[in-house]
Amino acid sequence: MAKPLQYISxxxxxxxxxxxxxxxxxxxxxxxxxxxETLIKLSFRHAGQHVGECRERxxxxxxxMPEYQRKGGTKVCPRGRSDVVVELEMDxxxxxxxxxRPSGLAHSSNANIYRRIxxxxxxxxxxxxxxxxxxxxxxYVSEETLTLAPGRILVIxxxxxxxGFIFRNKNITTKTQSEGNK
Amino acid sequence: MDCRQPCxxxxxxxxxxxxxxVARKMLLxxxxxxxxxxxxxxxxxxxxxxxxxFFFWVVAVSGAYIYIFYDTGVKDAFKSxxxxxxxxxxxxxxxxxxxxxxxDALIVVMMLHLLREFILGRYRGARWFAWFTxxxxxxLIFTAGINGYWMPWDTLAQYxxxxxxxxxxxxxxxxxxxSPAFISQEVLNDRFFSLxxxxxxxxxxxxxxxxxxxxxxxxxxxxxxxxxLALGMLLALLxxxxxxxxxxxxxxxxxxxxxxxxxxWFYLFIFPLQDSWSAGRVWALTVGIxxxxxxxxxxxxxxxxxxxxxxxxxNCNGCRRCVADCPYEAVVTRPRTDSLRFQEEAVVxxxxxxxxxxxxxxCPSSTPFRSDEGYVSGIEMPSMPMxxxxxxxxxxxxxxxxxxxVIVFGCDNAADxxxxxxxxxxxxxxxxxxxxxxxxxxYALFENxxxxxxxxxxxxxxxxxxxxxxxxxxxxxxxxxxxxxxRVERERERIGLFWASSADFRELAxxxxxxxxxxxxxxxxxxxxxxxxx
Numbered sequence: 001m002a003k004p005l006q007y008i009s010x011x012x013x014x015x016x017x018x019x020x021x022x023x024x025x026x027x028x029x030x031x032x033x034x035x036x037e038t039l040i041k042l043s044f045r046h047a048g049q050h051v052g053e054c055r056e057r058x059x060x061x062x063x064x065m066p067e068y069q070r071k072g073g074t075k076v077c078p079r080g081r082s083d084v085v086v087e088l089e090m091d092x093x094x095x096x097x098x099x100x101r102p103s104g105l106a107h108s109s110n111a112n113i114y115r116r117i118x119x120x121x122x123x124x125x126x127x128x129x130x131x132x133x134x135x136x137x138x139x140y141v142s143e144e145t146l147t148l149a150p151g152r153i154l155v156i157x158x159x160x161x162x163x164g165f166i167f168r169n170k171n172i173t174t175k176t177q178s179e180g181n182k
Numbered sequence: 183m184d185c186r187q188p189c190x191x192x193x194x195x196x197x198x199x200x201x202x203x204v205a206r207k208m209l210l211x212x213x214x215x216x217x218x219x220x221x222x223x224x225x226x227x228x229x230x231x232x233x234x235x236f237f238f239w240v241v242a243v244s245g246a247y248i249y250i251f252y253d254t255g256v257k258d259a260f261k262s263x264x265x266x267x268x269x270x271x272x273x274x275x276x277x278x279x280x281x282x283x284x285x286d287a288l289i290v291v292m293m294l295h296l297l298r299e300f301i302l303g304r305y306r307g308a309r310w311f312a313w314f315t316x317x318x319x320x321x322l323i324f325t326a327g328i329n330g331y332w333m334p335w336d337t338l339a340q341y342x343x344x345x346x347x348x349x350x351x352x353x354x355x356x357x358x359x360x361s362p363a364f365i366s367q368e369v370l371n372d373r374f375f376s377l378x379x380x381x382x383x384x385x386x387x388x389x390x391x392x393x394x395x396x397x398x399x400x401x402x403x404x405x406x407x408x409x410x411l412a413l414g415m416l417l418a419l420l421x422x423x424x425x426x427x428x429x430x431x432x433x434x435x436x437x438x439x440x441x442x443x444x445x446x447w448f449y450l451f452i453f454p455l456q457d458s459w460s461a462g463r464v465w466a467l468t469v470g471i472x473x474x475x476x477x478x479x480x481x482x483x484x485x486x487x488x489x490x491x492x493x494x495x496x497n498c499n500g501c502r503r504c505v506a507d508c509p510y511e512a513v514v515t516r517p518r519t520d521s522l523r524f525q526e527e528a529v530v531x532x533x534x535x536x537x538x539x540x541x542x543x544x545c546p547s548s549t550p551f552r553s554d555e556g557y558v559s560g561i562e563m564p565s566m567p568m569x570x571x572x573x574x575x576x577x578x579x580x581x582x583x584x585x586x587x588v589i590v591f592g593c594d595n596a597a598d599x600x601x602x603x604x605x606x607x608x609x610x611x612x613x614x615x616x617x618x619x620x621x622x623x624x625y626a627l628f629e630n631x632x633x634x635x636x637x638x639x640x641x642x643x644x645x646x647x648x649x650x651x652x653x654x655x656x657x658x659x660x661x662x663x664x665x666x667x668x669r670v671e672r673e674r675e676r677i678g679l680f681w682a683s684s685a686d687f688r689e690l691a692x693x694x695x696x697x698x699x700x701x702x703x704x705x706x707x708x709x710x711x712x713x714x715x716x
Contacts, residue, residue, distance in 0.1 A: 006218075006219060006220075009218075010219055010220060010414070013216075013220075013226075014414055014415075014417070014418040015418075017287075017418055018418045018421060018422045018425075021283050021286045022283070022425070022426045024286070024446070024447040025283065025286050025426075025428070025447075026444035026445070026446065029442050029443060029445070030442070030443050030444075030454050031443075032341060032440055032441055032442075032443055032454075032457065033440070035441060039439045041365060043361065043362045043365050044362075045362070103357055104357075110358065112358050112359055114348075114351065116348075150441075151439055151441050152437065152439070153439050155365055155366060169437045
C-alpha cells in the first residue's frame with residue numbers, strides 16, 4: 001500500500017476507534033423510567049409478632065436460671081415470628097402483595113422488603129396494608145391520595161413505633177386518611 | 183541405529199491440514215487488511231494485551247491526578263468533580279476525559295483480546311493459566327469501572343449505584359438488603375464515598391497484581407505496545423477528550439428517579455439488561471459466562487496435543503539455548519544428575535509444554551551433520567525426532583524432479599503448505615517453524631542438492647507459539663543461536679522466507695513460484711559450487 005494511502009487509512013482507523021469509544025460512552029441514551037411514569041419504592045424492615053403467646057416463667061424455672069439472666073425479665077416468648085403480609089392498592093386495584101418471611105434460621109428476626117413499583121404518574125389513591133400476626137386481619141392500614149409527579153420516587157416506609165406506614169417524598173398531598181394501628 | 187526404521191518414523195511431518203472456522207478466516211482477513219494499513223509491526227490486533235496494559239497505565243496516571251482534587255461526601259463529591267472539570271479544563275477536564283475514555287478503551291481491547299485468543303485457539307494446554315487468570319481480571323476491571331462511575335455522584339452515578347446495589351441484593355447472602363441505605367438523600371452517608379474512593383484505589387492495585395499473575399507463565403511477555411501505536415492511541419484519546427469532554431449529568435437526587443440517562447455501555451450495560459430481564463437472570467448470565475470461560479481450556483479439543491518434549495541427557499550439555507527459546511517457560515535447568523562433566527541439564531515442565539518443538543530447533547545437538555548412529559538431539563519431540571526429520575527430508579528431496587528443486591519448511595498453524603507439494607517441491611510442516619534448526623537448511627542445500635530452501639510460518643509478529651517467527655528470523659539473520667553457518671550465508675539467494683497465515687495461501691504460492699524462478703536464474707546448485715571451491 002502506498003505511504004499516503006497508508007497514513008490516510010491509519011487516520012480513518014483511529015477515527016473509527018475514537019468514534020466507537022466516544023459514541024458508546026454516553027449514547028444511545030437509556031430511558032430508565034418512561035417520562036409519564038413515577039416510581040414507588042416500598043422499603044422497610046419489621047419484626048412480626050411472636051407466633052405464640054408469651055407467658056410468665058414459673059418460680060422453679062426462674063430458680064434454675066443464673067442471677068444475671070433473671071434481670072432480662074420473667075417473660076418467655078416463642079422464638080419464631082409471624083410472617084409479615086404487605087399489600088398495596090392503587091385506586092382500588094391491588095398493586096402489590098407479598099408475604100415476607102422473617103429472616104434468620106429460626107425465622108426470629110426482621111422481615112425485610114425493598115421493591116420498585118413503577119406506576120403511571122397522576123393523582124392516585126394509595127392504600128397500604130400490613131399484617132404482622134398469625135390472625136387474618138390487617139392490623140396496619142394507611143390510605144393517602146397523592147399527586148405522583150413524573151420521575152419522582154415515592155417511598156413507602158413502615159415504622160410500627162410511629163403508627164405504621166410513612167409516605168415519604170410526597171409531591172402534593174390532597175387528602176390524607178390514616179387509620180394507624182387498629 | 184538406522185533412523186529410517188519404523189522406530190524413528192515421523193508421523194505428522196508432511197501434513198498441516200487443519201479445519202478452519204469461519205471466525206478464524208474472517209479474523210485473519212481483517213488482520214491482513216490491518217497489516218497493509220499499519221504494517222505487521224504496528225498492527226493493533228497483534229498488541230491487544232499490550233494495549234490493555236497501556237490503557238491501564240493511562241487510567242492509573244489520569245486517575246491519580248483526579249484523585250488529588252476529589253472530595254468524599256454526599257454534596258462534596260459532585261462539587262469537587264465539577265470544579266475539576268470546569269475550573270481547570272485544560273488539565274482537570276482533559277485528565278477526567280482521558281480517565282474515562284482510556285477505561286472504555288481498556289474494555290474494548292480486553293474483550294477483543296479474549297475473543298481473538300479464543301478464535302485462534304490460544305487458550306488450551308499450557309496456555310490455560312493465562313486464560314484462566316484472565317477471567318477474574320475481567321470481573322475486577324468491570325468492578326473498578328462501575329465503581330468509578332459512582333464517584334462523581336451525578337444522576338448516572340445514582341442510577342448505577344442503585345442498580346448495582348439492587349443487583350447485589352438479589353444474592354441470598356445478606357441478612358438485610360443494602361438498597362434501603364440509598365432510598366433517600368437523608369439516609370445516604372458520607373462514609374459511602376470514603377468507601378468507594380478506597381475501593382477505587384484498592385481494586386486497580388489488585389488488577390495490577392493479577393496482570394502480573396496473568397503473564398507470569400510466559401517468557402518475554404509483551405506488556406508495551408510499539409511506540410508508534412501507543413502514541414497513536416494516546417493521541418486519539420486526547421482528540422476525543424477535546425471533541426467530547428467527559429461531563430457529569432446533573433447532581434444526584436434520591437427523590438427523583440433518573441429517567442433519560444447517557445449511559446456508558448461499555449461498563450454499565452448490565453443494568454439496562456437487569457431492568458429488562460431481572461437481577462437473577464443477569465447473575466445467571468454473568469456467572470454462567472464466567473464458569474464457561476474458566477472451563478473452556480479443558481473442554482474436548484478437536485486436535486490432540488502431540489507428546490511433549492523430552493530431554494536426552496546423554497546429548498544435553500546444559501547450554502540453556504532451549505531455556506532461552508521456550509516461549510512458555512516450560513524448560514528449566516537443574517544441576518546435573520548424571521556423571522557427565524557438564525554443570526546443568528535441561529528439564530521439561532510437563533504441564534507447561536505445548537509441544538511446539540522450538541526447544542529442539544534451538545538445541546545444538548539437533549544438527550543433521552551427525553552419523554546415523556546415536557543421532558538423538560539433547561531435547562526433541564518424541565513424535566518427530568531429528569533423525570526422523572532428516573530421514574524424511576532426504577527421502578522427499580530424492581523424489582524431486584526437474585529444475586529449481588525446493589524444500590518448503592512451514593508451520594502447522596499457518597498456511598497449509600501441503601497444497602504446495604509438486605514435482606519440484608517437497609514440503610515439511612512442523613509444529614512451529616522455529617523447530618527447524620538452521621543446520622537443516624545447510625544440510626538440504628549442501629548434502630541433498632536441493633536448489634533452494636523456502637521457509638514459511640505464521641504472519642510476522644503473530645506467531646501461534648509467540649516467539650517462533652522471531653527466533654527463526656533471528657537465527658537466519660545470524661543474530662541468535664543456533665545461527666546459519668557462513669557457507670550458507672554465501673548462498674543467501676537460495677533461501678526464501680515468507681510469512682503467511684492460512685488466509686495468505688495465494689500470496690505464499692506466488693512467492694514460492696517467484697523464488698523458484700529466481701533459482702532457475704542461478705547458475706549452479708550450491709553443493710556443486712561448493713565442490714568446485716574445494
